[in-house]
Amino acid sequence: MDKIKISFILNDKPVTVETYPNKRVVDLLREDCECTSVKEGCSEGECGACTVLVNGTPVTSCLMLAGQIEGDSILTLEGLSKDGELDKLQTSFVEAGAVQCGYCTPGMVLSAKALLMKNPHPTHEEIRRALSGNLCRCTGYTKIFKAVDMAAGN
Amino acid sequence: MKAFNFYSPRTLTEALDLLDKCKSRATVIAGGTDVVIELTERQRDTDCVININKIDELRYCKVEDGKVKIGALTTFTDLENNSYIRENVKGLHSCAAHVGSPQIRNLGTIGGNVVNCSVAGDSPTTFMALDATVVLQSKTGKREMKLTDFYANCKKTQIADNELMTEIYFDAPAKEVATATMKLGKRKALVIVVVGLAVLIEKDDAGNISRAQVVIGGVSPKPARLPKVEEYLVGKPVSKCTFAPCADLLSDAVREMIPTRASMPYKKEGVKGVSDKTFGQILADFGLQEGGR
Numbered sequence: 001m002d003k004i005k006i007s008f009i010l011n012d013k014p015v016t017v018e019t020y021p022n023k024r025v026v027d028l029l030r031e032d033c034e035c036t037s038v039k040e041g042c043s044e045g046e047c048g049a050c051t052v053l054v055n056g057t058p059v060t061s062c063l064m065l066a067g068q069i070e071g072d073s074i075l076t077l078e079g080l081s082k083d084g085e086l087d088k089l090q091t092s093f094v095e096a097g098a099v100q101c102g103y104c105t106p107g108m109v110l111s112a113k114a115l116l117m118k119n120p121h122p123t124h125e126e127i128r129r130a131l132s133g134n135l136c137r138c139t140g141y142t143k144i145f146k147a148v149d150m151a152a153g154n
Numbered sequence: 155m156k157a158f159n160f161y162s163p164r165t166l167t168e169a170l171d172l173l174d175k176c177k178s179r180a181t182v183i184a185g186g187t188d189v190v191i192e193l194t195e196r197q198r199d200t201d202c203v204i205n206i207n208k209i210d211e212l213r214y215c216k217v218e219d220g221k222v223k224i225g226a227l228t229t230f231t232d233l234e235n236n237s238y239i240r241e242n243v244k245g246l247h248s249c250a251a252h253v254g255s256p257q258i259r260n261l262g263t264i265g266g267n268v269v270n271c272s273v274a275g276d277s278p279t280t281f282m283a284l285d286a287t288v289v290l291q292s293k294t295g296k297r298e299m300k301l302t303d304f305y306a307n308c309k310k311t312q313i314a315d316n317e318l319m320t321e322i323y324f325d326a327p328a329k330e331v332a333t334a335t336m337k338l339g340k341r342k343a344l345v346i347v348v349v350g351l352a353v354l355i356e357k358d359d360a361g362n363i364s365r366a367q368v369v370i371g372g373v374s375p376k377p378a379r380l381p382k383v384e385e386y387l388v389g390k391p392v393s394k395c396t397f398a399p400c401a402d403l404l405s406d407a408v409r410e411m412i413p414t415r416a417s418m419p420y421k422k423e424g425v426k427g428v429s430d431k432t433f434g435q436i437l438a439d440f441g442l443q444e445g446g447r
Contacts, residue, residue, distance in 0.1 A: 001157035021160030021203065024190060044191050045258055057231075060257045063190045065183065067160045068205050111256065132342070133255025 008069050010035070011079025017066075025061035025069055026050045029076060037077035037106040041135075048134035051107035052076050058114045058133070077106040080113065089113055089151045096147035100138035108134045112148045121152055155193050162205040166291070169206050169318060174293040176202050178315045183207065184227055185261040187254070188270050212265070212320055215239065223323040226265025230277075234259065242326070244439050245333030245352055249280040252337060265319045268301070271311050271376060274346040278305070279371030280335045281322060282379065283352035289321040290314075305376040330364075331356045332439035336432040337372075338424045347372040348417075349425045351404070351432045357392050357440070364388070370404065373411050373421060380407050392440055397433035401426040 007016040010033055017032045029035040029052065038061055041049035045060040052061045053075040080087040086094075089109050099105050108131060115122055115130035122130070127148045136144060158181075163169040173180055181200040183189045184207050192198040206212070212227040215236050222243065224233070233239050233250035240247045253259050253267075253276045267277045268288065278301070286301045290313055301322075304312050313319060327333060335352045339345025350371030358364040366387035371377040383403045390396040408422040415421075 002159055004160055020157070022155040022157055022193070024155075024194070043194060045187055045254070045261075048255065048257060051257055057260045058257050059261050062194075063186045063258075063261055065160065065186060065190060065193075065203065065205065067162055068183070068186065068207055070162060070208070130256060133257040 004067050006066055006070050008071060009073040011075060019066055021065065021067050023066040025052070025064040025066055025074075028066040028069075029061060029074070035076045035078050039103055039106060041103070046135070047104070048107045048111065049104055051110050051134065053110055053114055056114060056117055058111045060133070075110065075113075077109060080109065087113070089116065089148070092147040092150040093144075096143045096150055098139060098143040098147035100136075104134055104136045104138075108136065108144055112151070115148070116152060121154065122148075124149070124154075127152075156196060156199065158200050159202045160205065161202060162208055164208055166209055166211055166318070166320065169204060169209060170291060170293045170316075172202075172204050173318060174316045176204070180204050180315075182318065184263040184266045185229065187258055187262045188266065188272070206318065207263075217326050220326050221323045222326050223321055224264055225321055226263060226268075226319050228264045230254075230259035230262050230264070230267075231256075233264065243284070243333055244435065245283065245335040245354065246277075246280050248435070249276055249335040249337075249352070252276070252342075264322060268304075268322060269311060269313060269319050271305055273375055274348075274350075274372050275377075276337065276347060276350065276371075279347075279350045279369050279377040280333075280352040281324070282377045283335075283354045283367045283369040284324040284327075284333065285354075285367060286322050286324040288319050289323070290317045291320045292317040302379070327354075328356070330358070332436045334432045334435035334439060336428050336435070338428050349373060349408070349421050349428055350377075351425070351428045352377075353432050353436055355387070355392065355436050355440075362389060362391050363396070368400075370407065370411075370425070373408055378411070380404070382407065392437070392442065394433075394437060397429075397436070400433060401429040404429045 003018050004021050005018050029038045039049040041047035043062050045063045050061045051058050054072050111134050179201040181203050183205050212225040214225040230250040230253045282301050287298050288304050333354045337347045337350040352369045354367040356365035366384040368380045368383045369377050404425045405422045408425050412418045
């Protein structure tokens with residue numbers, strides 16, 4: 001198996017990683033890029049814990065091979081806060097008490113971020129639909145939806 | 155995951171060359187929503203993986219010469235956001251909008267869903283109701299095939315090792331045509347199809363049904379046209395009364411198709427509700443009555 005060189009933008013910074021092609025994007029980000037906010041849950045695209053944004057679009061990184069993100073722009077939770085300042089969404093998750101065990105949180109925040117980037121003032125139904133690919137087994141979702149509502153200024 | 159070499163061609167020609175060289179030892183990956191799981195769980199043994207997801211020329215949805223043509227790399231999200239599909243092919247729009255989750259719809263491609271021909275696949279049922287044709291290309295040429303023929307064998311398509319599915323197309327629905335799709339699953343998001351139903355109805359000037367294409371999915375190994383239901387419908391007026399008995403006809407069809415399967419008692423009841431909702435949407439598409447999902 002030949003190693004491959006993958007160049008992409010990670011959290012606004014260009015990076016080049018040399019790695020084996022039989023790695024998934026979730027493995028590449030966690031093992032080679034130290035982005036451990038990306039969580040592996042079900043490994044089959046059901047739970048959304050490994051959600052990252054590829055060119056602004058939420059995808060489950062356990063369903064992508066590392067080589068597939070060549071040239072793409074990737075956003076993980078590490079790239080959301082700027083100069084130590086939390087993103088508005090992160091603050092609202094804290095304020096609304098939307099975090100319990102925290103395992104689903106990075107994926108939830110990124111799915112919500114993708115929604116707000118396209119639609120700054122979503123309806124409650126739009127929020128529910130945008131987060132329908134992220135499972136949370138602690139909160140019952142109410143406070144998570146509330147957090148997104150707060151960030152959207154609803 | 156086992157070891158393999160990875161190739162990421164940028165053009166169709168390059169991909170077909172690679173495929174011709176690797177043949178049966180190659181695995182083609184597009185969105186990856188099925189293939190990566192198979193690779194991770196070591197269900198698939200492969201020497202080389204060909205990533206076709208960067209071939210932008212296969213990402214389109216256009217109407218040309220009276221046909222709706224969809225490139226193999228078009229994602230479910232692309233279809234869901236396409237205004238022509240939303241207005242004119244409601245069955246396909248609804249199908250795309252209810253696949254998996256937002257993340258899966260962003261990754262999953264039409265070509266992958268059609269070629270993978272999962273028993274519980276979402277789009278094959280709808281495309282069969284639209285009587286779609288697939289375009290297959292290899293280094294040596296191009297051929298076309300009706301989806302019904304493409305799925306001739308159980309769980310296996312007619313695609314050759316050196317071929318890529320590049321496009322699927324169907325007749326652009328005229329004003330007199332309505333389409334609807336509905337799936338029954340255990341919850342709203344992230345479910346696989348328990349029973350899927352896709353319907354195309356064409357009416358004549360008098361308001362009678364001149365063509366009916368009814369396809370059931372999630373029951374047999376591949377989606378199946380239901381000639382008995384279609385024959386019952388043709389010639390009758392487009393109305394709630396005409397569609398009501400379809401629930402029982404479909405229920406009978408399920409019982410006949412899977413008489414011994416443990417899920418039969420559930421599916422034969424479930425399909426009745428699916429029938430009412432799907433035909434309700436057909437009426438709504440014709441502007442005859444409120445639909446709703």
